[in-house]
Amino acid sequence: MRWTWQLEDPTGAPVDPASLDLEVSDWDSQGDAESWLGENWRDLLERGIATVTLFEGGTKVYGPMGLAAT
Template sequence: MVWTWRYEKKDGTVVTPPGGEEEFAGQGDAESWIGESWKQLLEDGVDTAVLLDDDRVIYSMSLHES
């Protein structure tokens, strides 16, 4: 199992951030990474992050503060 994040604009367009795609060994590692990186991703034009376990969508979340 490989955990990754897919990044999207508000209209659903997929965004590839400058650093490229990260792969994680587990959900906790992926969530820790997004917790540290979301502000930079937002600056890079990402609006939504979608957590994937291989190709299975686990959840999506807005990177904008509510």
């Protein structure tokens, strides 16, 4: 199974990464997907992404998870 992040705007609506000139890949493992998010969450937040949801294949693993510090 492949691991993917769904990017979401402040209303929770999914955002197409291409609309932000981003290329978001998919990963072989949950750890790889989470590492990518750890390296890129600030950039995503600056581009208007408020939350993300992690999927394994078509199954939601967790989320939505907010990117803003509280």
